[in-house]
């Protein structure tokens with residue numbers, strides 16, 4: 001079995017704050033080639049290809065049902081693909097001999113529903129995987145978690161259980177929990193969709209900060225203003241295909257495809 005951990009590069013998920021000047025660099029971190037995913041007769045992803053370099057922030061936009069979540073779930077091996085190849089640092093993770101657990105050591109995912117363990121404190125939620133999966137000592141895992149929780153304004157909540165926190169705070173904890181695994185790539189699936197509108201900002205602020213620190217991310221989002229500000233590249237999905245990809249300035253101001261234009265007219269105010 002391929003041991004992906006042997007190839008873990010030194011780039012931490014949260015590096016020193018370096019501002020947006022952290023530029024996409026190096027060889028591709030993730031390569032997706034001709035991905036196809038069906039549910040029964042239904043083709044949900046069709047010939048999807050995508051390359052992600054370190055420090056890139058890719059925003060997936062598109063109508064409901066266009067395949068954004070399915071694509072993210074395929075990348076984290078939560079779904080089996082029908083065809084195509086996914087490579088992480090050059091290693092084919094769609095190879096059936098690769099264990100999904102090995103991939104998830106390097107790819108963190110945060111969902112719309114926070115999925116925190118309700119019976120564990122915030123601190124224990126954030127230390128469980130580093131201890132069990134990465135073999136960190138309790139003290140080292142706690143030190144790392146406390147530091148990250150403090151960075152994201154959650155220092156006062158470390159001993160609380162999730163049900164004592166607001167939705168926004170729970171989602172921030174979910175983000176910290178994912179970061180505690182020091183992933184090379186973070187997948188965020190509509191992480192503000194379940195939040196009350198007044199709580200969306202506090203979660204997006206964290207994602208913005210992560211982008212500024214150079215965290216490599218792919219996010220599915222309906223927050224167009226956010227995508228325009230934060231993405232290094234925007235992919236417009238339509239009926240399971242990446243119909244158009246480019247820098248946000250191009251996609252939002254001068255899209256090539258009529259379907260992209262129609263979608264943006266529907267979702268952008270004015």
Ligand SMILES: Nc1ncnc2c1ncn2[C@@H]1O[C@H](COP(=O)(O)OP(=O)(O)OP(=O)(O)O)[C@@H](O)[C@H]1O
Pocket residue numbers: 039044062063064065066067068069070071190220
């Ligand atoms: N487990 C499943 N079984 C069958 N069909 C599914 C399954 N999961 C998703 N689908 C279908 O796949 C298509 C793509 O769904 P997906 O959730 O990826 O879209 P999306 O772009 O993320 O939508 P949204 O913006 O609403 O989250 C939809 O038609 C959906 O009904």
